[in-house]
Each structure stands twice: as C-alpha cells, then as structure tokens.
Amino acid sequence: MLHRPTADDATTTDADPGKGPGAGPGTDPGAGPESGILARGVTVTYRNGHTALHDVSFAIPRGTITALVGVNGAGKSTLFKAIMGFVPVATGEIRLLGLEVREALRRNLVAYVPQAEEVDWSFPVLVEDVVMMGRYGHMGFLRRPRAADRAAVDRALGRVGMEAFRHRQIGELSGGQKKRVFLARALAQDGRVILLDEPFTGVDVKTEEQIVALLRALRDEGRVMLVSTHNLGSVPEFCDRTVLVRGTVLAAGPTATTFTRANLERAFGGVLRQFTLGGSKLHDDDDPRQISILTDDERPLVQYGDRTQDREGAQ
Template structure:
C-alpha cells in the first residue's frame, strides 16, 4: 500500500579546494579524516590514505562512482569498520567516543531497510532516542516531545501512526531524517537521500538541511545527483578509493576534477553558444541522472549564480 501524495512542508524554525595530501585541520572540525586506509578481510583496500576535513555548520557532498569507497567511508565513521591506518575524529573526539555520546546519526538508502517489518512511523523515530534511555527503553516525556518535534519538522506528524512500509519513498526518507533529529545528532550522514524522491521532497529535504546547517550541525551527503550539489553543498569531497580533492564546492566542483573522479562515466555536451556576456562557451555535463551547466573552464558551481 502506498500513501497518496501530499504537499511536502518542513518546518523552518527549530531550537538551537585543498589537495588530498594536505594535513587535516585542528580536531575542532566537524569530521577530520587523516590518512585513513580501510582493508577488508579479502585483502582489498576499499579506501586508501584518505584525508579531508569538514568544519561544523556545513553541508558537504561526498561524490564518486559506485565502488569508489563512499559506503566504506560511512561505515568507518559509524564505527562498523576498523581502519588499517590513519584516524577519524568527529567533533574532536575519536569515533567510539562520538558514537557513545550519540553525536552521529545515519540516514540509510532504501535498499538497506526491511520495509516489510511491522513498525509504526513514530516508533522508528523513537529509535533515535534509544541512546538516551535506560536499559528498559521506556520513553519519558522528553523522549516523546523530541519525537513529536522531529516529526513536525519533517512534515510527517499526520503519518505518525502509519506503518513505515505503507509510505512513499520520499516519506520514508523524511521519517529517517526525523529519527536523526530526535536523536539530536550533531553529525548526520545521508546515503543517497534523493534517490526515489520527487522534486518537492528533494527541495524540502534541502531546505531542512540548510536549517540544520544554521544550527551548526555537520551533514555529509553521499550523492550521485551532481546537478544539485552546487546549489546546496558548501563543500565537496571527491572520492575514487582515495580523496582526489576536497574543499569549497566552488573550487572543487570543476569539470577537470569531476572527470578525474568519474572518468568515462560523465558525458560532456558543448551547446555551441556562449554565456550572456558572450565571453565563455556553454556546455552540459551529465552523469545520466541530472545534467548541469558549465561555462568555459569554470566550475560547475558557477552555473547557480549566472543568468539562465
């Protein structure tokens, strides 16, 4: 059963390019990854000598082809995989300490969830409070209030008593975002949050992420949706089994860097015209999911600031 489409609104109010080889900043950054290598039991290194840093109060895109190490990096930050070399700190703390303090939340891909499991929307969101409950996991008034507020922020209050499996793809994404909010996580990892959602839901999720950025939180967003990255991500990390480049999106999200990260996967189409000033050739780059416009040899991010 799939719920009928409803208008998506997220509440706005709420309480409170460096090169890959450079050393990460001081440990007060949001996420600092220093020379990290992750090797599986098979001996294959899915991530090699990765280094980057993300400050607090930012939205960062994690961009790369399938198999480039994005999921491996997320698992390492979540403590599911040990690093063979290097270190990861979250808000200046080792991963284990950050997880114990409930500072990190994860918004999964749809494929990682068993939607047939019978659980209510409000119960999924309440799972974000488990780390703050006693061993019996009996919700207190503060827990119920946090769940209600989180559902309100993502516009899902009216679905709180609905089975999670009955929701649309976009509604499910919003429920897991609500779980992260109920947890009061300061660092949120989002794995392909725009896959399977409509345009209104994508815009609503982006609006919420911007509000969370204003609260000083850190969002690391794994995405194939290259077209939207310059519009809402302050920073970008380009990954291809190591970090190729990281830093402000306006500096990192260049045609040359993207071609290094994606190789032959990206396609470039010259449009045969120039920008409004008549000075730079206009082209389109696409990963076959969403195209974006580039001007001359400039960055893809410039397109958001130029007349269309």
C-alpha cells in the same frame, strides 16, 4: 528488519556536544573546537584483502554541508562505515567533533540516514516507532520512552512535516515520505554529525527542496553533514564543501573551487558524459559562452560559461 542504531548508540550520556572537545576520554585537542569530521591518512582493508580506501585525508568544519561524490565502488559507503565504526581502519584515524569515533558514538553524536535499499519496508512498524529509534541512545537499558523522548519525536515529526503520518506503517509511504521519516529519526536523536546516504534518490523535486531547506537549517544550528550523492546538479546549490573520492581523496575543499569539471572527470572517468552547446546554435551574436552539461545519468550539472546554473536557470 529495519536499519537500527548500533549497540554503541544505546549507551546513555549527559555530555553536551555544544561544549566542544574538552577534557575527557577520546578527545583530541589538536583537532580544535571548530573540527567537525577529520580524517588523517585513513586506509580501510577488508578481511578478503581488498583495500577500499587508501590514505584518505580531509577536514570538514562544523556548521557545514559537504558532498561526498564518486562513482559506485569509489569507497563512499566504506567511508561512511568507518565514520560509524562499522569497519576498522588499518592505518590513520578519524575524529568526530574532536573525539575518537568510539567516544562520539558513545555520546550518541552520530546520526545516519540510510539508502532505501538498506531498509526492509515490509517490516511492520509505525512511523512514530521508527523515529523513536533515534532516542534509543538516550534511554535506559530497557528502552522505555520517557516524556522527553516522546516530545523529541513530536518535534522531529513536526519539523519534517510528517505529524499526520505518525500512525501509518512506514512501508505504505512514498519514497520521499520515507526519507523524511529517517530524517526525523536523525533529528530525534539530536545527532551533531549527520551522514546522509543518497538522500535524493527516489524523491520528487518538491521533496528534494524540502530536504535541502532542512539541511540548511541544521547547518545554521552548527551541525556537520556529509551527504553521499550522485546528484551532480544539486551539489553547487546547497553544499558548502565537496570531497571527491575514487579509492582515495582526489580533491577536497570549498565547492566553488573543488567541484570543477576537471575534478569531476578525474572522479568519474568514462562514466561521466559531457555535452556542449555554443556558437550559432546557442546565440545569435558573437557571445563566446557555452552551455556544458555533465551527467552520470542522475540529475545533470549544467554550466553556462563559467557559472553553474541552478534548477531555475537550467530550465
């Protein structure tokens, strides 16, 4: 079966998230109206006794894109599950837009774009039906689409450039097209907190650029996005903030000061490979600058001197 929203997402509400965390159940006035995602001392321990996250704390303001970076097994997926209420926290708390997780889910504020591996692509469902799943939380008990739901699906498909594919089976699409369909589902849901799990895996450069452009537009609308990624080279290009994890938060803050070689080495350890080129191999003068390449076998991070190179500058 395809990944579907949880039962909590199916509860309808007329709450306006744009009004911020005012009076109401589950609100936290201390989080402030600018709060997007807030974690305070969060520890997650599974039933088998394994502690996947320990004492995790960070704050992400609204209207930002934040990279969640770490090796496999660092706790990125567990953090996503905790934010979506799929696993309980043993200690600490998570607030979304100033609300408790359960209340944010009840208000249908959290949208999720899954990894390709989480989806059964053989399940026979049309593209427009997948996008309509994002409207379930806005429907009644019988989940009968109304005109407003159909209009939201139309807008979402148009925004990701997938209108012409609405009657195609989703399993027939390319990796990049599938990713855009699930982005459309998040748009149709009108989530204010959007979690994206490895959105660039299996997509070409053109699709990656389209996704980045869409995320920037959503940021400008005041949404808060947390993007789990191994694609180190893309992080400085579009992420305002970075959270580096390895069982706990190693560093969190603006990308310019957090996404550093020293912090990446702490997060990736021996998994991270580094190549350096300088001197006469790079310059025909006394220029001391070097090119450094950091990679974990995904798209590398390229730095020239003290500057991170974008895709064009690295070519």
